Amino acid sequence: xxxxxxxxxxxxxxxxxxxxxxxxxxxxxxxxxxxxxxxxxxxxxxxxxxxxxxxxxxxxxxxxxxxxxxxxxxxxxxxxxxxxxxxxxxxxxxxxxxxxxxxxxxxxxxxxxxxxxxxxxxxxxxxxxxxxxxxxxxxxxxxxxxxxxxxxxxxxxxxxxxxxxxxxxxxxxxxxxxxxxxxxxxxxxxxxxxxxxxxxxxxxxxxxxxxxxxxxxxxxxxxxxxxxxxxxxxxxxxxxxxxxxxxxxxxxxxxxxxxxxxxxxxxxxxxxxxxxxxxxxxx
Amino acid sequence: xxxxxxxxxxxxxxxxxxxxxxxxxxxxxxxxxxxxxxxxxxxxxxxxxxxxxxxxxxxxxxxxxxxxxxxxxxxxxxxxxxxxxxxxxxxxxxxxxxxxxxxxxxxxxxxxxxxxxxxxxxxxxxxxxxxxxxxxxxxxxxxxxxxxxxxxxxxxxxxxxxxxxxxxxxxxxxxxxxxxxxxxxxxxxxxxxxxxxxxxxxxxxxxxxxxxxxxxxxxxxxxxxxxxxxxxxxxxxxxxxxxxxxxxxxxxxxxxxxxxxxxxxxxxxxxxxxxxxxxxxxxxxxxxxxxxxxxxxxxxxxxxxxxxxxxxxxxxxxxxxxxxxxxxxxxxxxxxxxxxxxxxxxxxxxxxxxxxxxxxxxxxxxxxxxxxxxxxxxxxxxxxxxxxxxxxxxxxxxxxxxxxxxxxxxxxxxxxxxxxxxxxxxxxxxxxxxxxxxxxxxx
Numbered sequence: 155x156x157x158x159x160x161x162x163x164x165x166x167x168x169x170x171x172x173x174x175x176x177x178x179x180x181x182x183x184x185x186x187x188x189x190x191x192x193x194x195x196x197x198x199x200x201x202x203x204x205x206x207x208x209x210x211x212x213x214x215x216x217x218x219x220x221x222x223x224x225x226x227x228x229x230x231x232x233x234x235x236x237x238x239x240x241x242x243x244x245x246x247x248x249x250x251x252x253x254x255x256x257x258x259x260x261x262x263x264x265x266x267x268x269x270x271x272x273x274x275x276x277x278x279x280x281x282x283x284x285x286x287x288x289x290x291x292x293x294x295x296x297x298x299x300x301x302x303x304x305x306x307x308x309x310x311x312x313x314x315x316x317x318x319x320x321x322x323x324x325x326x327x328x329x330x331x332x333x334x335x336x337x338x339x340x341x342x343x344x345x346x347x348x349x350x351x352x353x354x355x356x357x358x359x360x361x362x363x364x365x366x367x368x369x370x371x372x373x374x375x376x377x378x379x380x381x382x383x384x385x386x387x388x389x390x391x392x393x394x395x396x397x398x399x400x401x402x403x404x405x406x407x408x409x410x411x412x413x414x415x416x417x418x419x420x421x422x423x424x425x426x427x428x429x430x431x432x433x434x435x436x437x
Numbered sequence: 438x439x440x441x442x443x444x445x446x447x448x449x450x451x452x453x454x455x456x457x458x459x460x461x462x463x464x465x466x467x468x469x470x471x472x473x474x475x476x477x478x479x480x481x482x483x484x485x486x487x488x489x490x491x492x493x494x495x496x497x498x499x500x501x502x503x504x505x506x507x508x509x510x511x512x513x514x515x516x517x518x519x520x521x522x523x524x525x526x527x528x529x530x531x532x533x534x535x536x537x538x539x540x541x542x543x544x545x546x547x548x549x550x551x552x553x554x555x556x557x558x559x560x561x562x563x564x565x566x567x568x569x570x571x572x573x574x575x576x577x578x579x580x581x582x583x584x585x586x587x588x589x590x591x592x593x594x595x596x597x598x599x600x601x602x603x604x605x606x607x608x609x610x611x612x613x614x615x616x617x618x619x620x621x622x623x624x625x626x627x628x629x630x631x632x633x634x635x636x637x638x639x640x641x642x643x644x645x646x647x648x649x650x651x652x653x654x655x656x657x658x659x660x661x662x663x664x665x666x667x668x669x670x671x672x673x674x675x676x677x678x679x680x681x682x683x684x685x686x687x688x689x690x691x692x693x694x695x696x697x698x699x700x701x702x703x704x705x706x707x708x709x710x711x712x713x714x715x716x717x718x719x720x721x722x723x724x725x726x727x728x729x730x731x732x733x734x735x736x737x738x739x740x741x742x743x744x745x746x747x748x749x750x751x752x753x754x755x756x757x758x759x760x761x762x763x764x765x766x767x768x769x770x771x772x773x774x775x776x777x778x779x780x781x782x783x784x785x786x787x788x789x790x791x792x793x794x795x796x797x798x799x800x801x802x803x804x805x806x807x808x809x810x811x812x813x814x815x816x817x818x819x820x821x822x823x824x825x826x827x828x829x830x831x832x833x834x835x836x837x838x839x840x841x842x843x844x845x846x847x848x849x850x851x852x853x854x855x856x857x858x859x860x861x862x863x864x865x866x867x868x869x870x871x872x873x874x875x876x877x878x879x880x
Contacts (some may be wrong), residue, residue, distance in 0.1 A: 270776065270777075271776040274799050275799075275859055275862045276802070276859040276862050276863065278829075278862075278863075278866075280866050281859070281862045281865075284865055284866050284869050285526075285773075285865070286526035286527055286528070286773070286776055287523075287527025287528045287776065288527065288776075289776075291527070293523075293528060293529060362521075
């Protein structure tokens with residue numbers, strides 16, 4: 155009986171003593187953390203994609219809470235909605251930004267850009283790009299091994315087996331930029347999503363002279379500058395035999411698309427154009 | 438005891454089918470495309486323009502900086518253009534395109550067969566001459582030779598090692614140099630010795646070339662200060678670091694140059710071109726290229742002018758056999774399968790190897806079975822399986838701590854791997870990335 159009592163007394167006093175020590179230590183070494191960080195973190199999508207430029211959502215939440223001006227920060231996954239909600243909660247102002255989406259700037263499908271050799275190494279664009287120029291005559295274009303598809307955390311980009319080119323799913327793409335970083339050929343670009351997902355872009359990055367580019371790929375931009383002349387808004391520039399449409403200036407008038415002799419300028423999600431018939435009207 | 442390097446190494450089959458074929462000259466014809474960057478370092482700057490007439494041996498591009506090399510015309514004719522040309526890997530590089538007209542050499546090049554034994558130039562003059570004649574290492578890396586001959590201040594060269602290992606299967610171009618130009622080679626070694634100020638040179642040669650060893654030995658009495666070091670047959674004995682280890686027993690530190698171990702290594706082919714440059718005033722405009730393969734109609738060792746299309750060489754050897762799977766520029770271990778047969782040859786081209794489908798089949802990759810054979814054969818003491826995995830996962834800091842940049846890309850790991858894993862492909866990727874990061878940090 156005596157043993158039991160003394161054991162209980164000793165153990166409980168030990169417990170109390172430890173608790174007091176722990177309490178004092180915790181007080182001494184306490185790190186204050188803004189409770190808003192946790193709240194903001196919960197408002198964020200939690201994809202940890204790194205699209206904001208920070209190492210995960212929590213780091214981004216910390217940056218949002220700590221910095222005074224958050225107008226430059228953006229969570230591409232949550233978009234403007236999430237940003238305004240967070241800004242309201244923090245009493246700061248977020249500037250509305252137009253949503254972006256990934257765009258693949260290569261139209262070298264199997265038909266227009268025939269293969270001239272085969273690659274038997276591991277299926278990785280990164281490996282292929284340090285080994286040689288690729289299986290086709292174009293040394294700029296898509297290698298088709300799908301590093302972009304592997305890098306995508308939202309299942310938004312896939313290689314189309316028919317064309318061997320990646321295709322972006324507008325609904326799923328959050329413009330986190332993972333595929334842009336994964337592509338060793340720098341083909342993928344983040345561009346404005348555009349009203350009703352309507353976009354116009356030059357779907358080629360071949361900087362060869364016209365003749366050489368055309369020889370290796372029938373859909374290559376040959377730098378003929380026809381689009382440059384057609385554009386009423388000076389949105390098109392040509393550098394190194396390659397046209398580029400500045401999407402801050404482009405107003406989607408679609409005057410450049412019919413001018414392109416190789417159909418390298420691509421328009422997406424537009425209604426079919428009213429055909430101006432050159433054929434004689436029946437009747 | 439026969440020497441060799443200690444760490445790793447493999448024993449691929451010899452396959453020196455073309456060893457006994459004498460070197461043939463090829464007549465220049467058609468057009469040649471001479472790249473402005475055929476060496477490690479800055480690309481040379483062109484000094485000719487479209488429409489200029491050039492003679493054989495005339496300077497067409499000047500070295501841009503210390504680590505760079507002069508480029509000379511290998512033919513006589515008219516410069517038709519200076520434009521981007523696809524190399525053997527399909528990558529576009531700037532080249533001088535010359536239409537061949539006749540074979541008109543510069544007058545000051547001594548084309549006679551006479552062997553000039555007397556060396557009249559001083560060490561400094563030899564270095565200048567080597568730089569002027571655009572000599573680069575013909576062992577594969579094409580490192581400008583005058584840079585190697587200039588010993589940096591604070592360091593002394595103790596050993597001159599002549600790389601005659603030719604450890605890659607199939608290749609026989611160095612062997613033919615040793616058999617046909619033995620005396621010139623000996624004089625070349627004397628020139629190199631004078632240039633770097635050492636009294637003794639070692640020729641590292643594998644014992645699978647007994648005829649060449651005999652031939653070299655017969656010239657030893659006439660040329661003092663040369664020792665022949667017979668080495669065990671083991672790949673990659675011809676790697677610079679491995680050869681230094683085999684011959685001198687010293688190790689080049691990680692990230693260091695051979696001179697850090699007191700050694701300077703020159704290839705047999707380079708030595709011959711140094712002889713030609715110094716004694717005969719001939720720039721590096723041609724080199725011996727082996728055209729070989731099991732199903733090739735005629736095995737050839739050709740003296741090829743720089744810039745000749747690879748397809749022409751294959752034609753001379755009887756065309757591409759039907760069952761060809763890969764055409765490889767260089768040896769089967771370190772060479773690269775080419776994607777463009779019309780690409781011009783470069784200064785450092787050593788071989789065109791036509792492999793049949795069966796031989797070039799890489800096998801289906803399985804999963805790593807952790808047998809650690811890649812580790813035991815790696816001549817640099819690396820862990821190939823680990824570097825591959827890190828490289829797959831973009832773990833660059835870890836790649837650097839595991840010395841991915843020390844890889845010499847010899848391919849031993851991939852040769853031995855029972856699971857057919859694409860080890861070297863990923864290691865090369867990681868190595869490129871680590872080197873890029875190291876360079877950026879320095880800037």
